[in-house]
Amino acid sequence: xxxxxxxxxxxxxxxxxxxxxxxxxxxxxxxxxxxxxxxxxxxxxxxxxxxxxxxxxxxxxxxxxxxxxxxxxxxxxxxxxxxxxxxxxxxxxxxxxxxxxxxxxxxxxxxxxxxxxxxxxxxxxxxxxxxxxxxxxxxxxxxxxxxxxxxxxxxxxxxxxxxxxxxxxxxxxxxxxxxxxxxxxxxxxxxxxxxxxxxxxxxxxxxxxxxxxxxxxxxxxxxxxxxxxxxxxxxxxxxxxxxxxxxxxxxxxxxxxxxxxxxxxxxxxxxxxxxxxxxxxxxxxxxxxxxxxxxxxxxxxxxxxxxxxxxxxxxxxxxxxxxxxxxxxxxxxxxxxxxxxxxxxxxxxxxxxxxxxxxxxxxxxxxxxxxxxxxxxxxxxxxxxxxxxxxxxxxxxxxxxxxxxxxxxxxxxxxxxxxxxxxxxxxxxxxxxxxxxxxxxxxxxx
Amino acid sequence: xxxxxxxxxxxxxxxxxxxxxxxxxxxxxxxxxxxxxxxxxxxxxxxxxxxxxxxxxxxxxxxxxxxxxxxxxxxxxxxxxxxxxxxxxxxxxxxxxxxxxxxxxxxxxxxxxxxxxxxxxxxxxxxxxxxxxxxxxxxxxxxxxxxxxxxxxxxxxxxxxxxxxxxxxxxxxxxxxxxxxxxxxxxxxxxxxxxxxxxxxxxxxxxxxxxxxxxxxxxxxxxxxxxxxxxxxxxxxxxxxxxxxxxxxxxxxxxxxxxxxxxxxxxxxxxxxxxxxxxxxxxxxxxxxxxxxxxxxxxxxxxxxxxxxxxxxxxxxxxxxxxxxxxxxxxxxxxxxxxxxxxxxxxxxxxxxxxxxxxxxxxxxxxxxxxxxxxxxxxxxxxxxxxxxxxxxxxxxxxxxxxxxxxxxxxxxxxxxxxxxxxxxxxxxxxxxxxxxxxxxxxxxx
Numbered sequence: 001x002x003x004x005x006x007x008x009x010x011x012x013x014x015x016x017x018x019x020x021x022x023x024x025x026x027x028x029x030x031x032x033x034x035x036x037x038x039x040x041x042x043x044x045x046x047x048x049x050x051x052x053x054x055x056x057x058x059x060x061x062x063x064x065x066x067x068x069x070x071x072x073x074x075x076x077x078x079x080x081x082x083x084x085x086x087x088x089x090x091x092x093x094x095x096x097x098x099x100x101x102x103x104x105x106x107x108x109x110x111x112x113x114x115x116x117x118x119x120x121x122x123x124x125x126x127x128x129x130x131x132x133x134x135x136x137x138x139x140x141x142x143x144x145x146x147x148x149x150x151x152x153x154x155x156x157x158x159x160x161x162x163x164x165x166x167x168x169x170x171x172x173x174x175x176x177x178x179x180x181x182x183x184x185x186x187x188x189x190x191x192x193x194x195x196x197x198x199x200x201x202x203x204x205x206x207x208x209x210x211x212x213x214x215x216x217x218x219x220x221x222x223x224x225x226x227x228x229x230x231x232x233x234x235x236x237x238x239x240x241x242x243x244x245x246x247x248x249x250x251x252x253x254x255x256x257x258x259x260x261x262x263x264x265x266x267x268x269x270x271x272x273x274x275x276x277x278x279x280x281x282x283x284x285x286x287x288x289x290x291x292x293x294x295x296x297x298x299x300x301x302x303x304x305x306x307x308x309x310x311x312x313x314x315x316x317x318x319x320x321x322x323x324x325x326x327x328x329x330x331x332x333x334x335x336x337x338x339x340x341x342x343x344x345x346x347x348x349x350x351x352x353x354x355x356x357x358x359x360x361x362x363x364x365x366x367x368x369x370x371x372x373x374x375x376x377x378x379x380x381x382x383x384x385x386x387x388x389x390x391x392x393x394x395x396x397x398x399x400x401x402x403x404x405x406x407x408x409x410x411x412x413x414x415x416x417x418x419x420x421x422x423x424x425x426x427x428x429x430x431x432x433x434x435x436x437x438x439x440x441x442x443x444x445x446x
Numbered sequence: 447x448x449x450x451x452x453x454x455x456x457x458x459x460x461x462x463x464x465x466x467x468x469x470x471x472x473x474x475x476x477x478x479x480x481x482x483x484x485x486x487x488x489x490x491x492x493x494x495x496x497x498x499x500x501x502x503x504x505x506x507x508x509x510x511x512x513x514x515x516x517x518x519x520x521x522x523x524x525x526x527x528x529x530x531x532x533x534x535x536x537x538x539x540x541x542x543x544x545x546x547x548x549x550x551x552x553x554x555x556x557x558x559x560x561x562x563x564x565x566x567x568x569x570x571x572x573x574x575x576x577x578x579x580x581x582x583x584x585x586x587x588x589x590x591x592x593x594x595x596x597x598x599x600x601x602x603x604x605x606x607x608x609x610x611x612x613x614x615x616x617x618x619x620x621x622x623x624x625x626x627x628x629x630x631x632x633x634x635x636x637x638x639x640x641x642x643x644x645x646x647x648x649x650x651x652x653x654x655x656x657x658x659x660x661x662x663x664x665x666x667x668x669x670x671x672x673x674x675x676x677x678x679x680x681x682x683x684x685x686x687x688x689x690x691x692x693x694x695x696x697x698x699x700x701x702x703x704x705x706x707x708x709x710x711x712x713x714x715x716x717x718x719x720x721x722x723x724x725x726x727x728x729x730x731x732x733x734x735x736x737x738x739x740x741x742x743x744x745x746x747x748x749x750x751x752x753x754x755x756x757x758x759x760x761x762x763x764x765x766x767x768x769x770x771x772x773x774x775x776x777x778x779x780x781x782x783x784x785x786x787x788x789x790x791x792x793x794x795x796x797x798x799x800x801x802x803x804x805x806x807x808x809x810x811x812x813x814x815x816x817x818x819x820x821x822x823x824x825x826x827x828x829x830x831x832x833x834x835x836x837x838x839x840x841x842x843x844x845x846x847x848x849x850x851x852x853x854x855x856x857x858x859x860x861x862x863x864x865x866x867x868x869x870x871x872x873x874x875x876x877x878x879x880x881x882x883x884x885x886x887x888x889x890x891x892x
Contacts, residue, residue, distance in 0.1 A: 047812070364489075402845055412856055419765075
C-alpha cells in the first residue's frame with residue numbers, strides 16, 4: 001500500500017489528504033500538523049476577536065476526529081516534521097507533546113507548510129504584547145490579550161491589519177494603524193484605497209500613513225510603537241506586515257524555489273523533487289492575466305492547489321491553472337473587492353493600461369436601500385482585453401468582482417463587457433449595471 | 447439635416463434617441479410616444495403598487511423636459527404613429543390630445559413599439575376590475591383599484607405575476623395565483639421552481655397550479671375568475687400571462703418578422719426595410735448559448751439594442767451580439783436568478799445536458815447571517831461547456847448568476863469553473879464557493 005505524508009494540516013494539506021483518500025481508498029494518508037488544529041479558517045480569526053464568532057472551534061471545518069474516523073486519514077496534531085530525506089523518502093517527525101522523534105517512509109509527500117508572518121529584522125515577537133496572526137492559536141492569544149488592552153497598534157494595512165482594525169474598534173479599543181504607503185497597496189490603486197481610508201477615519205481608526213515602522217519598545221512595563229516619525233504608547237501591537245512562504249524544510253530538502261521565493265511547482269503541483277508536491281501558501285503559482293509567476297497566499301487557491309495535488313497523487317490528472325488575484329474583504333461597512341491587475345501592476349508589467357472610475361448604485365435608483373458603488377475598470381488599450389477591476393461599496397461588490405473574474409478567465413474585451421447580459425431587477429441592480437456603464441465609458445475612449 | 451424618428455419612448459426608443467443624438471449632434475431626433483411617460487421603468491411598478499416606491503414619477507429615469515431641453519431631442523408624448531410609408535419615408539402621426547393627424551418625413555426610423563400583454567381570445571380587458579400591466583398608466587390604474595380590493599386573482603406565474611403576488615400580499619390582500627404548469631416555467635426547471643412554490647406558500651399565496659385559466663365573469667357586480675377546475679370570487683384580476691411583440695405597425699409596413707414572431711433584425715439592429723431599425727421588446731435576438739433566435743423582452747437587452755441602433759444610425763458601428771437569458775427577481779425573501787439554458791431548454795435543443803443541484807451557504811459557515819442557497823448547474827456532457835444555471839437563496843444570488851453569465855459569454859467549461867478564482871471573505875462567500883462545488887461535483891460525473 002502506497003503512503004502519502006502531508007506536512008501541514010491547514011487548507012492545502014487537508015484538501016490534498018482528503019482528495020487523495022477519496023480518489024484512492026487504498027492510499028495510506030498521514031498528516032503531520034504542528035499546531036492543535038487542522039482544517040481551519042484563519043480568515044475567520046478577526047471575527048472571533050470581534051466577537052461575531054463565539055467559539056474558536058467554530059472556525060474548524062472538520063475535526064481531527066472526523067478525519068480519523070470518517071475519512072480514514074491518520075491526522076497527527078502537535079507533530080512537527082523536522083527533516084526529509086527525499087532520496088530515501090523518509091520524514092523525521094517530532095511529537096511535540098512527548099518530544100519523541102521518529103522516522104516514517106513515504107511514497108508521496110505534500111509540502112503544505114503554509115506561510116509565515118513577515119517580521120522585520122530585529123523585532124522580537126516573543127516580547128509580551130507583540131503578536132502576529134496566522135494560526136488559531138495566535139487568535140486565542142490575541143483575543144485573551146485584548147480583553148485587558150485599551151489601545152492597539154497595528155502595523156500593516158493589508159487584509160489582516162484592516163480586518164483587525166475593525167475587530168478592535170468594535171471591541172471599543174483605540175486603534176492606531178501604521179502603513180508605509182496606503183491601505184492594501186499591493187492589491188489596489190490609490191484611488192480605490194482612498195475609499196478605505198475614508199471608511200477607517202469614519203470609524204475613528206487613528207490612521208498613520210506614510211510612516212515606516214521601526215520597532216516596538218517595552219519600557220517600564222509599557223509598550224511603545226516606534227515609527228520613523230513618531231512614537232505611540234499602546235497596550236498591544238499586531239504586526240500584520242504580510243506573509244512569506246514557509247520554505248525552510250523545502251530548502252533543506254533541495255526543493256527548487258521560484259522567482260517569488262515560494263516553492264516552484266508545475267500545474268500538477270509537482271516540485272522539482274520526484275514524489276514531492278507542494279500546495280498552499282508555500283507554493284508559487286501563475287497569474288493568469290500577466291502570465292507571470294506570483295505568490296498569492298489566499299485560502300481559495302490553497303484549497304484548490306491541495307485538491308489538485310491530492311488528485312494527482314491518487315492517480316488522477318488535475319491541473320491547477322493559476323489565479324486571477326481575486327480577493328474580497330469587508331472593512332466596517334465598506335465592501336472591497338478586486339480581481340486581475342491594478343493599474344500600477346498593469347503598467348509595471350508593460351501593459352498600455354487604460355482606466356475608468358465610475359460611481360454608480362447597487363439597485364435601481366427608485367428602490368429603497370440602494371448603496372453607492374465605486375467601480376474601477378482596467379483594460380489594455382491595444383487588445384481591449386480587460387485586465388482587472390476593483391470595486392468598493394455597501395453591497396453587491398463581491399458578485400460584481402466575481403463577474404469580472406469570470407470575464408478575465410474568458411479573456412473578455414471591453415466590447416464584450418458592454419454587451420454582457422447581466423441580470424436586472426430593481427432590488428439587485430440598475431438596468432444598466434455599473435460594470436456595463438464603466439465598459440461603455442471606457443469604449444468611448446479606446 | 448438628417449432626421450431620425452423613433453416610434454415608442456420606453457427603454458429601447460429613448461436609448462436609441464439619446465445615443466444617436468450624442469454621437470451625431472446634427473441629427474434631428476423626434477420620439478413619438480403614445481402614453482404620457484417616456485424613459486420609465488415598468489419593472490418598478492410592482493414596487494410602486496407595494497408601496498416601496500411612493501411616487502410613480504420616481505420610476506421615470508429622465509423627464510420629457512430633460513430630453514427636450516438638455517438633450518435636444520423632440521419628445522412628443524400622447525402621440526401615436528398610425529402608419530409608415532417606408533418607400534416615401536413618411537410617418538403618419540396622431541396627436542391623442544387634439545386628434546390632429548399629421549405626416550412627418552424621416553431618414554431613419556426606429557421601431558421601439560415594445561411588447562403587449564398576452565390575452566387569451568375572448569377575454570375583454572376593458573371590463574372593470576380586469577387589468578394587465580405594461581405601462582406606468584397600467585400601474586396607476588392597478589394601484590387605485592387595489593386600494594378598494596380585498597382579494598386579487600393573478601393569472602400567470604412569470605416575473606410580473608410573482609412580483610405582483612408579493613406586492614398584493616404586502617398590501618394585505620388575499621391573493622390567488624393561477625398557473626397552468628409551475629411558476630417561471632419558461633425560465634426554470636421544476637426543481638428550481640419548487641423553491642418559489644415554497645416561498646409563495648410560506649407567504650400565504652393561494653397557489654393554484656395545474657389549472658388553466660378560462661375566463662373572468664362579472665355577475666351581479668362581482669368578479670369570478672374561472673379556471674378549468676374551479677371558480678374564484680375576487681375583487682380584481684391581473685392577467686400576467688406573458689408578453690408578445692407589438693408588431694402591428696411593422697407588419698403593415700412590410701417589415702419581416704422572425705421565427706419568434708418578433709421583428710427580425712441583424713446585429714446592427716437593421717430590419718429588412720432600408721432605413722428602418724427595430725429595438726426592444728418588439729425585436730427578435732439571438733440566444734448566445736443555443737445560437738438560435740429568441741424573443742427576450744427584458745429591459746437590459748432593450749436598452750442595449752436601442753443604444754446599438756442609435757449608434758449605427760448616427761454613423762457608428764455597434765453590434766448587439768445577443769442575450770444569455772439572464773434574469774433576476776425577488777419573490778418575498780427569495781432571490782431567484784438564472785442564465786443560459788435550463789435543463790428542459792437544453793434538452794429540447796438537443797444538448798446532452800448534465801445537471802447538478804447543490805445546497806450551499808452564502809457566507810462562511812461560522813459567519814453570522816449566512817443564508818441557504820440552491821445552485822443548479824447545467825452543462826453539455828460532450829463538450830463540458832457550461833450551458834446555464836439557476837440559483838435561489840436569501841442573498842448572494844444575483845452576483846453568482848452574473849458570474850455564470852460571464853462564464854457563459856466566455857464559453858467556459860466545467861473544468862474552468864472548478865478552477866475559477868472567485869473571491870473569498872467570510873461575510874460574502876465560503877472558501878469553496880457554491881459555484882465551484884457544483885462544478886467539482888459535476889466533473890466527477892463527466
